Amino acid sequence: MKFAKPIYLTGCLFPFGILATTSSGCGKTPSIIKPGINTMVINNKTREWILTLPDNYNNTKSHRVIFGLHWWTGTMTDVANDGVIQPYYGLQSLSDNNAIFIAPNGLVADGRSGWANSGGEDIQFIQEIVKTVDEELCVDENLRFSVGFSYGAAMSYSVACTLGKQFRAVAALSGGPLSGCEGGTDPVAYYGQHGVVDSVLPIALGRQLRDTFVKNNGCTSQQPSEPASGSKTHIVTKYAGCSTGKPVWWTAFDGDHTPTPADTGANKTSTYTGTAVWDFFSQFT
Ligand SMILES: *[C@@H]1O[C@H](CO)[C@@H](O)[C@H](O)[C@H]1NC(C)=O
Ligand SMILES: *[C@@H]1O[C@H](CO)[C@@H](O)[C@H](O)[C@H]1NC(C)=O
Ligand SMILES: *[C@@H]1O[C@H](CO)[C@@H](O)[C@H](O)[C@H]1NC(C)=O
Numbered sequence: 001m002k003f004a005k006p007i008y009l010t011g012c013l014f015p016f017g018i019l020a021t022t023s024s025g026c027g028k029t030p031s032i033i034k035p036g037i038n039t040m041v042i043n044n045k046t047r048e049w050i051l052t053l054p055d056n057y058n059n060t061k062s063h064r065v066i067f068g069l070h071w072w073t074g075t076m077t078d079v080a081n082d083g084v085i086q087p088y089y090g091l092q093s094l095s096d097n098n099a100i101f102i103a104p105n106g107l108v109a110d111g112r113s114g115w116a117n118s119g120g121e122d123i124q125f126i127q128e129i130v131k132t133v134d135e136e137l138c139v140d141e142n143l144r145f146s147v148g149f150s151y152g153a154a155m156s157y158s159v160a161c162t163l164g165k166q167f168r169a170v171a172a173l174s175g176g177p178l179s180g181c182e183g184g185t186d187p188v189a190y191y192g193q194h195g196v197v198d199s200v201l202p203i204a205l206g207r208q209l210r211d212t213f214v215k216n217n218g219c220t221s222q223q224p225s226e227p228a229s230g231s232k233t234h235i236v237t238k239y240a241g242c243s244t245g246k247p248v249w250w251t252a253f254d255g256d257h258t259p260t261p262a263d264t265g266a267n268k269t270s271t272y273t274g275t276a277v278w279d280f281f282s283q284f285t
Contacts, residue, residue, distance in 0.1 A: 021142040022062040023134035029059065030136040037076075040128055043121040049104040049129055050080040052088070053137075054097040062140035064099045065133060066091055066281070067126065069106075069148030069155045071259070072114045076103040079152075085259050089147050089173070090274020091281070100137060102129060106151070115155035117179040122155060123162050130166060145281050147171040149259035150201065154178035157209045160188040168284050171277045173259050174198055176205035187217040187243055191280040193251040193261070193273065197229050200257035210250055214239060217246035226252035232263050234272070249280055 035053050039046050054063070068079040068088040078084055080103040086093060088101045095101075104125060106113040115122050126146075133139060144167045146156040153175025160170040164186030171191040190213035194206030203226070214221060217239075224237035234253035242248055253261040260271035 021140050023137070023139035023141055025059070025134055025136045026062060026138035027060055028136065028138075033132060033136050040125075040132070042125045042128060043119070045107065045121070047105065047107075047125050048076065049102060050076045051133075052080055052092065052101040052103070054095070054099060056097070057100075057137075059138045062138050062143075064095075064143035064145065064281075065130075065139050066095070066099050066101050067129075067144075067146040067148075067156075067159070068101060068103045069115065069146060069152030070103070070113070071148070071150035071152050073112045074152070075113055076105040079103040085149075085268060085271070086274060089149070089171075089259065089277060090271070091147065091278050094274055094278040094282075100133070100139065102133065104129060106155075114151045115158070115179045117155065117158055120162070120180075120182060122179065123158060123182065126159055127163060127166075130163075141166075143168055143284060145169050145171075147173070147277055147281075148175070149173040150175065150257065151178055153206075153209075157181065157212075160186075160190065160213065164188040169281055171280060172206070172209055173273065173277075174201060174206065174257050175209055176201035177209060181212065184212060185216060187246040188213060189246050189280070189284070190217070190248045191251075191277060192249070193253070193276065195253050195255040195257060195261060196226050197255065198257045203252070210248065213246075214242075214248050217242045217248055219246075219248050224250050224252065227254045229254055232265065234261060234263065236276070245284070247280075247283075251276055 153172035158179035161181035161184040169189035219239035220241035
């Protein structure tokens with residue numbers, strides 16, 4: 001599926017009046033940030049994030065940017081490395097070396113890291129990374145994405161609520177409303193995925209997040225079919241009637257709180273999470 005590409009004024013004006021969505025970092029050699037761990041101070045706290053560049057990064061080609069947000073008790077390293085789920089929720093291996101990946105680290109509270117987003121400080125952190133990355137790397141400003149599981153899904157939802165003009169699409173895997181929703185009125189392409197017997201964040205919470213964007217995106221309201229517990233299946237619903245370029249997809253699976261659902265049971269090797277999210281994100285060009 002292809003969507004008409006809106007023309008945004010981004011300060012990048014080419015000869016003959018052609019406007020593009022390429023960032024100011026195009027053609028530059030990064031001087032502040034580097035692949036691996038970077039830091040910045042936000043709200044008087046030192047924040048860390050991992051930058052993963054494609055092999056043979058080309059600074060004259062504009063790249064899509066994908067944020068991978070970790071779950072409660074997880075870290076940026078769990079997302080960037082091949083841990084609980086493949087690097088960047090399985091998207092890195094599917095991106096054909098054409099995407100810049102970013103794994104920010106949440107703040108630790110009670111010894112566990114998450115995305116409480118107190119006073120909007122985590123949104124501010126994401127926003128500052130966006131700004132720095134745009135200035136230092138060659139980015140397609142029309143192709144920014146965020147994906148996360150659990151607390152990382154909550155934060156991706158919050159990103160869609162607050163930074164919807166800067167993010168093209170988000171994917172919330174087994175999320176709930178834990179990181180707030182400042183703003184929350186912009187249409188943003190939305191992929192939701194949730195287990196029907198989630199014992200940590202019940203599926204009703206995932207439906208609630210989804211329905212914000214069913215409404216914002218002007219989709220036709222419906223109650224998607226969900227698989228029965230014990231069926232070892234999943235059902236994907238693509239909402240009808242959504243505004244152009246603002247689809248909503250919903251995957252309900254037979255399973256508990258997991259980023260790696262599979263029709264054989266939660267299973268990292270056979271999960272469809274990566275391909276499902278990549279199918280959703282890669283439709284935008
Ligand atoms: C920032 O942190 C430093 C070191 O902990 C402290 O001295 C300073 O007062 C803090 N500034 C603000 C504005 O909170
Ligand atoms: C870098 O990207 C530009 C623009 O897409 C392309 O013309 C050029 O061939 C690329 N350079 C290399 C070394 O691939
Ligand atoms: C996990 O998936 C692999 C590959 O599809 C399969 O061989 C294996 O049996 C599965 N394990 C479980 C516990 O379902």
